[in-house]
Amino acid sequence: GIQVEQSPPDLILQEGANSTLRCNFSDSVNNLQWFHQNPWGQLINLFYIPSGTKQNGRLSATTVATERYSLLYISSSQTTDSGVYFCAVSQGGSEKLVFGKGMKLTVNP
Amino acid sequence: NAGVTQTPKFQVLKTGQSMTLQCAQDMNHEYMSWYRQDPGMGLRLIHYSVGAGITDQGEVPNGYNVSRSTTEDFPLRLLSAAPSQTSVYFCASTLLRGNSPLHFGNGTRLTVT
Numbered sequence: 262g263i264q265v266e267q268s269p270p271d272l273i274l275q276e277g278a279n280s281t282l283r284c285n286f287s288d289s290v291n292n293l294q295w296f297h298q299n300p301w302g303q304l305i306n307l308f309y310i311p312s313g314t315k316q317n318g319r320l321s322a323t324t325v326a327t328e329r330y331s332l333l334y335i336s337s338s339q340t341t342d343s344g345v346y347f348c349a350v351s352q353g354g355s356e357k358l359v360f361g362k363g364m365k366l367t368v369n370p
Numbered sequence: 371n372a373g374v375t376q377t378p379k380f381q382v383l384k385t386g387q388s389m390t391l392q393c394a395q396d397m398n399h400e401y402m403s404w405y406r407q408d409p410g411m412g413l414r415l416i417h418y419s420v421g422a423g424i425t426d427q428g429e430v431p432n433g434y435n436v437s438r439s440t441t442e443d444f445p446l447r448l449l450s451a452a453p454s455q456t457s458v459y460f461c462a463s464t465l466l467r468g469n470s471p472l473h474f475g476n477g478t479r480l481t482v483t
Contacts, residue, residue, distance in 0.1 A: 262429075294471060304460060304474035347412065349472075356401045356420075356464055357428065358472060360412040 263288045265361035273367045274338050282333040284348030292351040299344045338368045376461050376475035383451040383482045391446040391478050393461030400466040402444040406457040451482045
């Protein structure tokens with residue numbers, strides 16, 4: 262099946278810093294989503310982005326489907342950005358998302 | 371708008387006991403699914419459904435049963451709990467139109483002793 266790799270696995274930042282999270286996938290996809298799991302365990306959908314670029318406040322995401330990667334940018338990070346970020350993909354019109362192992366972000370005040 | 375509701379939030383079982391994790395959504399989503407989350411493993415799909423009366427297996431279905439009698443509800447049954455089923459379980463749903471985000475419940479933390 263399709264493989265999803267996220268990097269870096271862990272990142273520690275000072276408040277106000279910018280960061281880029283990367284998601285590589287091993288085959289073509291028609292569905293790619295980014296999620297944030299907060300320290301209380303809740304999973305929040307950030308972006309549905311199988312291709313192109315989207316922005317939502319301080320967060321933006323870009324997917325280059327032909328090169329099989331997606332990037333999540335966090336600008337001016339805040340302590341509330343801490344948590345685990347997941348990339349998930351699916352193929353062939355399926356809603357069955359395959360998740361990467363996640364990237365833990367810690368933003369210190 | 372309640373979204374995806376999971377109950378219970380926490381559960382402790384003894385090996386061999388059975389139980390049902392409940393999941394309900396009020397968004398009229400056709401697709402519903404169950405994932406388990408284990409440390410260092412990400413989320414792995416257990417079972418999913420694309421509509422009432424239709425279910426299928428995901429990546430890790432052994433030891434779990436599901437049914438979908440209504441659009442709103444998608445319960446997950448553990449037939450004979452094992453310590454390897456200690457995990458956090460998430461229910462998720464979405465529309466089948468192809469460009470809809472996946473919405474998660476708040477999870478159920480299950481411990482099997």
